[in-house]
Amino acid sequence: MTHTDSRLRVKQQDGITKVEFIDRNILDEANIQSIGDELGAMIESASDPKLLISFANVDHLSSAALGALITVNNRVKGKRGQLKLADIDPQIYEVFVITRLNQLFDIHDTSDQAAQSFA
């Protein structure tokens, strides 16, 4: 379920929380904060969070968005959960490579592949 001012589309499937971004550009500091808070609440409400974030609709993201993802990753790890990223545009994937965050995150080509990789 998505609340009215959410910047996310959220779906529960087979014990996995699948998240997509509504905005094509994830740049605005206030929106990033809101997204981080919403994802944080999802993580805190699960005993064994399995979170799949799809970037299918995303054209641009800033380092602040990367920072929010890192915080989400840290929180998921803190609860011994799993975080997978998928559907990342090649230009955005390059940002992950430049910052070496492709080594920090578990990144898959597609959401289906990411979903199948959950333990």
Place this chain on the structure above:
Amino acid sequence: MPDKPAHDAETGSVELTNNREEIAALEERVVGRIEDLGYPKSARFAVMLALEEAIANAFQHGHRDLPDDTPIQVTFRVTKDHVQITVEDRGAGFDPRDLPDPTVEENISNPSGRGMMLIRAYMSEVSHNDRGNRLSMTYRKP
């Protein structure tokens, strides 16, 4: 703002407050000109990212100790073969050599500190004035 023929360069100087609509309008103006002048899609991505990071750094770090409504100054020049941008804040400045490497093991899980690295990665030339409160960057059309 008068419309310009697609072959013309465009130069601008804009005072910005930390307001998303103002920032987005400037980014769209610069990136729109890049598209008019036939730059590749990768140029749009690179310039948009660098401009966003430079503006975010100016407000979040440069203006950390200043009132929220303190403006920054952004100048730009888009020609058929390069894009020059300067972003100047009113803060005390910083020494870019002091920035830690965000890719090393001890910093990789730190949520911040990647903006300058991305600017350097995507721009052809990047420099700061001596005080460290004005960033100049140039993107050259591939």
